[in-house]
Amino acid sequence: MLRMAQIDYIKHLRDLEGASIEEIRRTLGIDWRTAKKYADGDISPEPRKVQRRKRPVSGPIEQTIDAWIEENELMPRKQRMTAHRMYERLKEEVGFTGAESTVRRCVRLRREALKLRKNDQESGYVRLEHTPGTAQVDFGQFDAIDGLAGGLKRQHCLVMSFPYSNASFCWVTPAENGECLLHGLSRLFTMIGGVPQEIWFDNTSAIVTRIEKGGDRKLTELFKAFRWYYRFKAVFCNRNAGHEKGSVESKVGYSRRNFLTPVPVISDVESFSENLAQQMLADMDRKHYRKGDLISDLWMEEKKHLLRLPEKSFEVCTTDTATVNRYSEVQLRGETYHIAQAATGTMVFCKVYWDKIEIFDRYGEKMIARCIRPYSGESREIDWRAELAIFKNKPRAIERASYLKALPETVRGYLLSADLRQRSERVKTILSLLDDYSMPQIEKVIESAALYGRYDLGSLRALASHQQLEETSGRMKDIWTPEAMRYTEQDLTEYDMLAEAGVGV
Numbered sequence: 001m002l003r004m005a006q007i008d009y010i011k012h013l014r015d016l017e018g019a020s021i022e023e024i025r026r027t028l029g030i031d032w033r034t035a036k037k038y039a040d041g042d043i044s045p046e047p048r049k050v051q052r053r054k055r056p057v058s059g060p061i062e063q064t065i066d067a068w069i070e071e072n073e074l075m076p077r078k079q080r081m082t083a084h085r086m087y088e089r090l091k092e093e094v095g096f097t098g099a100e101s102t103v104r105r106c107v108r109l110r111r112e113a114l115k116l117r118k119n120d121q122e123s124g125y126v127r128l129e130h131t132p133g134t135a136q137v138d139f140g141q142f143d144a145i146d147g148l149a150g151g152l153k154r155q156h157c158l159v160m161s162f163p164y165s166n167a168s169f170c171w172v173t174p175a176e177n178g179e180c181l182l183h184g185l186s187r188l189f190t191m192i193g194g195v196p197q198e199i200w201f202d203n204t205s206a207i208v209t210r211i212e213k214g215g216d217r218k219l220t221e222l223f224k225a226f227r228w229y230y231r232f233k234a235v236f237c238n239r240n241a242g243h244e245k246g247s248v249e250s251k252v253g254y255s256r257r258n259f260l261t262p263v264p265v266i267s268d269v270e271s272f273s274e275n276l277a278q279q280m281l282a283d284m285d286r287k288h289y290r291k292g293d294l295i296s297d298l299w300m301e302e303k304k305h306l307l308r309l310p311e312k313s314f315e316v317c318t319t320d321t322a323t324v325n326r327y328s329e330v331q332l333r334g335e336t337y338h339i340a341q342a343a344t345g346t347m348v349f350c351k352v353y354w355d356k357i358e359i360f361d362r363y364g365e366k367m368i369a370r371c372i373r374p375y376s377g378e379s380r381e382i383d384w385r386a387e388l389a390i391f392k393n394k395p396r397a398i399e400r401a402s403y404l405k406a407l408p409e410t411v412r413g414y415l416l417s418a419d420l421r422q423r424s425e426r427v428k429t430i431l432s433l434l435d436d437y438s439m440p441q442i443e444k445v446i447e448s449a450a451l452y453g454r455y456d457l458g459s460l461r462a463l464a465s466h467q468q469l470e471e472t473s474g475r476m477k478d479i480w481t482p483e484a485m486r487y488t489e490q491d492l493t494e495y496d497m498l499a500e501a502g503v504g505v
Helices: 004-015 021-028 031-041 059-073 083-094 100-123 179-190 221-230 242-259 267-282 295-304 385-389 396-400 409-416 418-435 438-453 458-472 491-501
Strands: 134-146 152-162 167-173 199-201 208-210 217-219 235-237 318-323 329-332 336-337 346-351 356-360 367-372
Touching: 004 021, 021 031, 059 083, 083 100, 083 152, 134 242, 152 179, 152 242, 152 356, 167 179, 167 242, 167 267, 167 367, 179 221, 179 367, 199 242, 217 221, 235 409, 242 267, 295 491, 318 329, 329 346, 385 418, 396 409, 396 418, 409 418, 438 458
Parallel strands: 134 199, 199 235
Antiparallel strands: 134 152, 152 167, 208 217, 318 346, 329 336, 346 356, 356 367
């Protein structure tokens, strides 16, 4: 039995891409009869015929009970109204005169009817017609300038899209591990003021540890606790079926093109994400590509279908234990952390967050240290030769260069303070210096050149050579002192005594 998403894909291939039955069979790996049935056959469900009989007592209150049942679905389980509470409210607010047993029976029947209606809608839905309150989630990657350390750093944006309204939101994280994913989701929930009833994921190893033979997913304990806490339904795509969440796939590219270009400067991912949210909210004041209504209006309608947020956010962290080695270090998540306060051989309890690791004693009672998660190996230097070569003959355009903000302030001022003719020459000067020196060295050279007011290539090279000599002179290898005497400590007290007595040496 094919899933509805697969049937939609077959229809898409047949109707929109003109694929043959044989091409559809090969693409999905199914029998040609099945491909023919769903590509060209009529698979619309038969309308359900329901006979209704008059209910003189419960009939007038059915709509009210329906509304309360639907509101209950959006509330935490402990805050949902019971049938008894509904009966009490009906007496107080509507003047209901029937028996409590009538209300209880009505609540039970209306719950069953609403559940049946919802199942019919889900089974008969074409995935292009998404229900309000359903979201899709995926990661995208982009490069950003590290506002603290300089250079380029690979960042990850967690995008959540709502296909019904075409609204989307984004949160930036330094990686795609489980802690970053769930922290990003938690912040997105707070940002939108609610929790989607249903969220579609791919089979990322951050939350899915194994796919069983029957298609069931074995999930991480952290994700299960997170899902239970926020009460949403998690739906996972089939393997190699990214088209099943095509809305968020499209939104990842849209966010990257419209909000993350040119290359942004990020000093703090949290504040950057909050500013990004404001831009994406403002972007909703445009019409839906198909419905014609403003996305902002559709989003306000869709927000009514979100689950209510818990009073407190979920604490996204995993726990682990480690043993301190003889260098006062612990190995955790592939990284090494120095714990000076812990004795060698001590077992410590660790709480791992998306941005930090807290180290406690073995009983988890006293915090010993707090370490920043480094996420090493993801930052790289900018190829300044390639970037500046673009502007060698385009001096005016350098003011709008993508990586201009990553240039050291001194070098940036050196380039932009000159007129257009000088600017071109200065770009060529820096390109020439980059043949032999790094950008940090060039920055020091230009700082020194400002004292003399000499910026020509010859003067800059002379300053760079002098500075390089000063840096290396203190590290010259001693080849004259005998090996036996090189590292011995000399007692100079006798010389001091002679100096005090005034004896010439």
